[in-house]
Every structure is written in structure tokens, then in C-alpha cells.
Amino acid sequence: MTTLRCRSAFISDVHLGTPDCKSGYLLDFLRKLRCEKLYLVGDIIDMEALARRAWWPAEHSAVIAEVLDLAQRGVEVIYIPGNHDAPLRGLHGQILGGVQIELDAVHVGIDGRRYRVSHGDEFDPEQIGRGWMQHVGEAMHRLICWSNRRLHAMRQRLELPYLPLSIIVKSHIGKALAYIRAYEERVASDARERGFDGHICGHIHFGHVRELGGVLYLNDGDWVEHCTALIEDHTGAMELIHWSEQPAALGRASRELVWPSPGAALALAPLGVHRRDLGELHRAA
Numbered sequence: 585m586t587t588l589r590c591r592s593a594f595i596s597d598v599h600l601g602t603p604d605c606k607s608g609y610l611l612d613f614l615r616k617l618r619c620e621k622l623y624l625v626g627d628i629i630d631m632e633a634l635a636r637r638a639w640w641p642a643e644h645s646a647v648i649a650e651v652l653d654l655a656q657r658g659v660e661v662i663y664i665p666g667n668h669d670a671p672l673r674g675l676h677g678q679i680l681g682g683v684q685i686e687l688d689a690v691h692v693g694i695d696g697r698r699y700r701v702s703h704g705d706e707f708d709p710e711q712i713g714r715g716w717m718q719h720v721g722e723a724m725h726r727l728i729c730w731s732n733r734r735l736h737a738m739r740q741r742l743e744l745p746y747l748p749l750s751i752i753v754k755s756h757i758g759k760a761l762a763y764i765r766a767y768e769e770r771v772a773s774d775a776r777e778r779g780f781d782g783h784i785c786g787h788i789h790f791g792h793v794r795e796l797g798g799v800l801y802l803n804d805g806d807w808v809e810h811c812t813a814l815i816e817d818h819t820g821a822m823e824l825i826h827w828s829e830q831p832a833a834l835g836r837a838s839r840e841l842v843w844p845s846p847g848a849a850l851a852l853a854p855l856g857v858h859r860r861d862l863g864e865l866h867r868a869a
């Protein structure tokens with residue numbers, strides 16, 4: 585069994601209590617993790633979903649047991665609740681089973697860089713949170729595909745030429761990308777104003793390592809679609825990694841070099857967006 589050795593690890597948007605949570609991969613990640621500090625950056629237990637429908641498989645309990653076990657073994661575990669586990673915010677300042685609950689935190693890297701850590705819903709004026717990508721992305725894509733088929737069949741009967749609806753799809757993806765860019769800008773400018781070297785957050789389910797106007801925007805992604813974590817190695821470099829059968833490094837920020845993650849590629853791959861389009865995003869960003 586290989587282990588993942590690092591100084592700190594950041595995960596968020598696990599959404600325990602929903603069928604979307606990739607608890608198997610997360611459990612494997614936690615069992616192989618050897619770190620000093622583990623930050624749970626919000627939306628870990630989806631209390632909002634649980635209030636609607638009580639659904640809880642044994643594997644989700646195993647995830648919690650594993651986190652508590654890490655705390656027992658001396659890992660400093662800090663839980664910063666998000667909008668889906670907001671009731672836990674009332675417990676800030678308390679320690680539960682060795683897990684420290686906080687509203688936000690300041691993480692000082694081993695290289696001296698200072699980061700503010702928060703879930704990030706405070707930067708989301710529309711409070712779309714978890715649902716937004718589904719709304720704008722997959723559901724829209726499915727609807728468009730279905731409409732496209734129906735429309736095409738109808739137009740064929742009327743002997744009208746083929747009308748590609750992909751233009752409409754693209755405009756919606758464009759909206760999604762513009763939303764992400766604006767969000768990232770808001771987070772980065774807040775870190776800049778507060779005098780931090782960067783901000784570590786989650787919330788939008790879009791893992792990303794990038795530099796924006798001299799500060800680092802570090803989003804640890806999610807365990808619903810992308811199975812990503814942000815890792816600080818023993819030199820202080822921050823790396824976004826994907827964890828499944830085939831773990832992969834997605835982006836890295838050391839003191840010397842920022843290698844931005846192709847976050848857009850991850851999020852938009854299910855929509856069939858080509859890297860060509862993503863190139864446009866990165867140029868525009």
C-alpha cells in the first residue's frame with residue numbers, strides 16, 4: 585500500500601449523506617494520507633440534503649471514522665463548515681472528537697507563505713453552490729441534446745436545414761466559465777486586500793491552482809465529481825491532486841513557479857468541451 589506523505593492536506597465539498605459523494609475514493613485517500621494537518625474546508629456533511637432525505641450508507645460513517653482516527657493519531661484536524669453544513673458553524677471554537685471547528689483559518693506554509701482558508705460561499709453572491717454546475721452544465725447539456733434531437737426531427741419533417749443547438753450550449757458554458765472567473769477574482773482580491781499570499785477554498789466544485797495579480801487562488805475542488813485534494817508538500821509547494829484508481833497531479837504552486845491546473849478541463853470534460861476552448865479560457869483569464 586502506497587502512502588501519500590505531505591505536510592498539510594485540504595479537502596472540501598465531500599457531501600456525505602448524498603449518493604453523489606465518492607466515499608470509496610475518499611476513504612482510500614484518507615487511509616493513505618500521512619500528514620501533520622488536515623483541513624476540512626466545508627460541505628463535508630451535507631446537512632441540507634439530509635434534512636430533505638435521510639440517506640446514510642455505512643461507507644459514509646467509515647469516512648468520518650477515518651477522519652476521527654487521523655485526529656487520534658495526532659493529525660491536527662481543522663473543520664471549517666460550509667453552506668451545506670452551516671449548522672456546525674455554531675460550534676466554532678470547540679473541539680469535537682479531536683476535530684477543531686472554526687469559521688475560517690490562517691494557514692502558514694512551511695515556506696512562510698500565509699493563506700486564508702475558508703469554504704468560499706461568502707464569495708458566491710448567487711449562492712448557487714453545489715448545484716450550479718449541474719444546472720448550467722450537465723442538465724442543460726442533456727436538455728439541449730434532447731431538444732436538439734427533437735428539433736432536428738421536426739425540422740427534417742418540415743424540410744428545414746439542420747440547426748445546431750451547440751451554439752446555445754456554448755453560450756451557457758461561456759456563462760459558467762465567466763462565473764468561475766468572476767468568483768476566482770473576488771476570492772483573490774479579498775486575499776490581496778487582507779495581505780495574504782493566497783486563499784484556499786472550495787465551494788464551486790472546480791479545483792484550481794492559479795496566480796491572480798500576485799496572490800494564489802487555491803481551490804481544492806470536490807469529492808462529488810472530480811475527487812481532488814490540495815496538498816502542501818514538505819517544501820511548502822501547493823499541489824492539486826486527483827485521487828482515484830489513477831492518481832494525477834493537476835497543478836502546482838511553489839515559491840518559484842506556478843504551474844496552473846487545467847481545472848476547466850476537469851470540470852468540462854463531461855460536457856465534451858475540447859481543450860481548444862479551454863485554451864481560450866486561459867488566455868482570457
Ligand SMILES: [Mn+2]
Pocket residue numbers: 626627666667668703705713714787788
Ligand atoms: Mn458550498
